[in-house]
Amino acid sequence: xxxxxxxxxxxxxxxxxxxxxxxxxxxxxxxxxxxxxxxxxxxxxxxxxxxxxxxxxxxxxxxxxxxxxxxxxxxxxxxxxxxxxxxxxxxxxxxxxxxxxxxxxxxxxxxxxxxxxxxxxxxxxxxxxxxxxxxxxxxxxxxxxxxxxxxxxxxxxxxxxxxxxxxxxxxxxxxxxxxxxxxxxxxxxxxxxxxxxxxxxxxxxxxxxxxxxxxxxxxxxxxxxxxxxxxxxxxxxxxxxxxxxxxxxxxxxxxxxxxxxxxxxxxxxxxxxxxxxxxxxxxxxxxxxxxxxxxxxxxxxxxxxxxxxxxxxxx
Amino acid sequence: xxxxxxxxxxxxxxxxxxxxxxxxxxxxxxxxxxxxxxxxxxxxxxxxxxxxxxxxxxxxxxxxxxxxxxxxxxxxxxxxxxxxxxxxxxxxxxxxxxxxxxxxxxxxxxxxxxxxxxxxxxxxxxxxxxxxxxxxxxxxxxxxxxxxxxxxxxxxxxxxxxxxxxxxxxxxxxxxxxxxxxxxxxxxxxxxxxxxxxxxxxxxxxxxxxxxxxxxxxxxxxxxxxxxxxxxxxxxxxxxxxxxxxxxxxxxxxxxxxxxxxxxxxxxxxxxxxxxxxxxxxxxxxxxxxxxxxxxxxxxxxxxxxxxxxxxxxx
Numbered sequence: 208x209x210x211x212x213x214x215x216x217x218x219x220x221x222x223x224x225x226x227x228x229x230x231x232x233x234x235x236x237x238x239x240x241x242x243x244x245x246x247x248x249x250x251x252x253x254x255x256x257x258x259x260x261x262x263x264x265x266x267x268x269x270x271x272x273x274x275x276x277x278x279x280x281x282x283x284x285x286x287x288x289x290x291x292x293x294x295x296x297x298x299x300x301x302x303x304x305x306x307x308x309x310x311x312x313x314x315x316x317x318x319x320x321x322x323x324x325x326x327x328x329x330x331x332x333x334x335x336x337x338x339x340x341x342x343x344x345x346x347x348x349x350x351x352x353x354x355x356x357x358x359x360x361x362x363x364x365x366x367x368x369x370x371x372x373x374x375x376x377x378x379x380x381x382x383x384x385x386x387x388x389x390x391x392x393x394x395x396x397x398x399x400x401x402x403x404x405x406x407x408x409x410x411x412x413x414x415x416x417x418x419x420x421x422x423x424x425x426x427x428x429x430x431x432x433x434x435x436x437x438x439x440x441x442x443x444x445x446x447x448x449x450x451x452x453x454x455x456x457x458x459x460x461x462x463x464x465x466x467x468x469x470x471x472x473x474x475x476x477x478x479x480x481x482x483x484x485x486x487x488x489x490x491x492x493x494x495x496x497x498x499x500x501x502x503x504x505x506x507x508x509x510x511x512x513x514x515x516x517x518x519x520x521x522x
Numbered sequence: 523x524x525x526x527x528x529x530x531x532x533x534x535x536x537x538x539x540x541x542x543x544x545x546x547x548x549x550x551x552x553x554x555x556x557x558x559x560x561x562x563x564x565x566x567x568x569x570x571x572x573x574x575x576x577x578x579x580x581x582x583x584x585x586x587x588x589x590x591x592x593x594x595x596x597x598x599x600x601x602x603x604x605x606x607x608x609x610x611x612x613x614x615x616x617x618x619x620x621x622x623x624x625x626x627x628x629x630x631x632x633x634x635x636x637x638x639x640x641x642x643x644x645x646x647x648x649x650x651x652x653x654x655x656x657x658x659x660x661x662x663x664x665x666x667x668x669x670x671x672x673x674x675x676x677x678x679x680x681x682x683x684x685x686x687x688x689x690x691x692x693x694x695x696x697x698x699x700x701x702x703x704x705x706x707x708x709x710x711x712x713x714x715x716x717x718x719x720x721x722x723x724x725x726x727x728x729x730x731x732x733x734x735x736x737x738x739x740x741x742x743x744x745x746x747x748x749x750x751x752x753x754x755x756x757x758x759x760x761x762x763x764x765x766x767x768x769x770x771x772x773x774x775x776x777x778x779x780x781x782x783x784x785x786x787x788x789x790x791x792x793x794x795x796x797x798x799x800x801x802x803x804x805x806x807x808x809x810x811x812x813x814x815x816x817x818x819x820x821x822x823x824x825x826x827x828x829x830x831x832x833x834x835x836x837x
Contacts, residue, residue: 249564249623278595284617288642291624298613302599308564309606327603 208515211236211392211424215405216243216255217271217439218431218496219398220262222509223332225502226396227263229510232331236388238415240400241317241336242344242373242408243355247294248285250304251311254356255405256321256336257303264328271439274299293361318382335384337409342379344404345372355404364441367448371403376411389418394513397428399494401442402461403449410465419465426466427513429494429505430455433472438495456481463487470494470512523830526551526707526739530720531558531570532586532754533746533811534713535577537824538647540817541711542578544825547646551703555715556632556651557659557688557723558670562609563600565619566626569671570720571636571651572618579643586754589614608676633697650699652724657694659719660687670719679756682763686718691726704733709828712743714809716757717776718764725780734780741781742828744809744820745770748787753810771796778802785809785827 210230212223214237223237240255254272261267261274268275277297286292296304303324310320316339325334346358347370358364389395400406410416419426432455437443443453451457455471459482462469468488471478475491482489492508495501510516525545527538529552538552555570569587576582576589583590592612601607611619618639625635631654640649661673662685673679704710715721725731734741747770752758758768766772770786774797777784783803786793790806797804807823810816825831 246627248620249566249627250620251564278593278613280593280595280613281616281620284614285620288617288621288639290617290621298593298595299599301596301616302603302605305563305565305596305600306603306605312561312564324603 208394209234209236209388209392210394210396211238211388212396212398213400213406213409214239214255214259214398215400216240216258217262217267219255219400219405220258220267220271221496221502222396222398222429222505223259224262224499225496225504225506227332228499228503229506232263233333236333236335236384236392238335238337238385238388238409239321240405240409241338242342242404243359244343245294245354245356247296247304248290250301250308251317252296252304253307253317253321253336256334257300259334260303260321260324260328260330263330263332263334266328268297273297294356295360316382318384333384333388335388336382337385337415338379338412339382340375340379342373342375342408342412344408345374346404347372359441364444368441368445370449371407373408373411376408377413379412381412381414385412386414386418389415389422389424392422392424394510394515395419395422395424395426396509396513397426397462397466399429399431399438401431401437401440401445402458403442403445416465425468425513425515427468427470427509428459428462428466429509430458430469430471430475432458433494434474454478459485459487459489468513470509523709524549524551524703524707525709525711526553526703527711527713528715528721528724529554529570529574529713530715531555531573532577532582534570534715534720535573535582535586536811536817537711537713537744537820538574539577539814540811540819540821542647543814543818544821547578548648551648551650551699551707553650553652553700553703553724554636555720555724556653557657557719558674559658560609560669560671562611562619563605565616565623566632567611567619568622568632568636568651571649572615574649575618575636575639575643575645578645578647578649581643583612588612609671610675631697633699648699648703650703651697652700652730653694653727654697655690655694657688657690657723657727659723660689661719662687674756679759683756683760685764686722688723688726691723692728694727696727696729700727701729701733704730704737704739707737707739709825709830710734710737710739710741711824711828712741712777712781714744714746714753716746716752716755716760717773718757718760731780740783740828740830742783742785742824743774743777743781744824745773745784745786745790747773748809749789769793774800774802774804783828785824
């Protein structure tokens with residue numbers, strides 16, 4: 208069985224961590240959002256890729272980013288010297304960005320640097336950036352256009368989002384292996400990630416949406432909205448300010464035509480018939496990924512909902 | 523009194539640290555070599571500027587580079603991940619390179635980033651890069667051409683040096699303030715730095731040598747060679763492999779026409795008449811800069827030898 212997961216940051220990372228406890232990690236490919244990548248003091252930082260790598264390596268930080276127990280000697284010194292220190296990067300985390308940047312400057316691609324980092328951390332899952340090309344998210348707000356991290360970290364995702372702009376989308380080429388991983392998978396999972404700024408930009412990379420629409424795989428999305436709130440991040444606020452209802456149903460409607468099955472949390476069971484009315488199957492299961500056991504349970508629940516058992520056989 | 527010091531790394535840094543104990547730091551300008559600058563994992567590192575800044579701030583590392591008592595969390599992680607870790611950069615040191623790089627990427631110059639770092643560390647001496655342009659040293663060896671740090675750090679300055687190449691020299695423009703600092707000084711000191719790879723490239727920046735040759739200042743060089751050996755670094759090996767005698771006299775001969783006075787160490791007193799035969803004054807004083815007191819003593823000795831007292835009055 209081949210499983211491909213379309214992934215944002217921490218929600219996807221936790222789902223993937225559960226999945227690799229249930230199936231052979233080498234059967235899993237994660238296609239990661241890069242539209243919140245940033246250049247930090249000259250270094251290329253890929254927050255979603257790093258959340259996925261650190262989490263799969265069992266080293267994720269307490270808050271879902273960075274390396275667990277990391278120190279901040281560099282950042283403290285940067286702040287003491289009057290530098291911009293609003294984006295928190297720990298010391299061990301920094302080594303990741305240095306390695307990536309060095310590789311990119313030596314002519315390597317983001318795909319290659321990601322593979323090297325995965326190898327170095329003993330990650331068995333194939334982790335791919337959706338594209339090796341620049342493909343940033345611009346957040347349109349009443350105060351003007353902001354880069355994703357300026358909005359999300361510096362301004363703590365405050366203020367209404369009026370829309371999004373993806374100026375690199377048309378020119379972004381899918382990274383090597385991305386379309387194949389979608390086209391040849393037995394199961395594609397859209398992770399419980401933000402539909403606007405994590406999954407949205409993935410689908411905008413030319414070829415990705417169409418390949419998913421045409422895929423022979425069983426296609427499943429897991430709701431990032433549980434009980435009318437986002438488990439993590441600004442998805443709920445974005446839904447609200449963009450005029451959507453804050454619910455798993457609103458997310459499901461965004462994935463119409465792209466998934467066969469929408470998995471929502473048991474607390475949202477009442478929405479099942481409305482989701483089905485969108486033209487997709489729907490199932491309610493426990494989707495809360497608390498602890499290793501919770502992550503594993505969610506992975507098992509999603510696999511079962513999709514009709515597979517842990518050996519990849521149709522259940 | 524205005525004093526301008528042509529500076530390499532640690533020898534110059536220690537001399538400057540002594541000098542600022544004797545005269546008003548704001549009367550001192552250090553013009554720093556940048557030909558051993560390197561790009562390290564995407565970050566702009568200026569080892570000589572940093573040695574000068576850290577030393578003037580009283581924070582220099584035990585070996586003459588980096589920040590005293592610095593940790594190496596980032597470098598250890600980089601090594602653990604299989605990255606290139608032969609160039610030792612500590613955590614607090616790294617913050618310097620991040621700040622410099624961010625400023626350069628934002629359109630700032632090396633002059634501006636150096637001034638900002640000096641301010642942040644409370645350094646009163648004006649520290650200038652000799653040029654804001656790329657001006658690297660290439661070391662010609664039997665094994666081929668090497669970048670300076672590849673030769674000096676990675677290969678520990680092993681192997682005979684056949685010569686030097688400065689491919690950026692002709693296009694390098696003196697940084698703002700450099701020619702004026704030489705032209706308007708009352709005293710110019712060529713610090714006890716390597717004549718080939720520290721002072722040499724400074725003098726190759728168009729306008730610098732001529733401005734020094736024409737300067738109205740009293741011009742003094744301090745020998746980096748004491749008793750036939752370099753106090754620090756590869757100067758002695760370079761003199762030998764390039765066919766020079768390893769002596770203060772050989773260094774003096776390289777500065778003919780550029781200095782009025784050559785200061786050598788008391789142990790080399792026997793060379794005084796030969797140095798004078800090159801057409802410059804010569805004086806033997808204690809030049810060993812051990813501890814704060816040693817640095818201060820050398821600064822006083824050089825000032826006195828040049829004919830100034832600590833108030834800048836002709837003694």
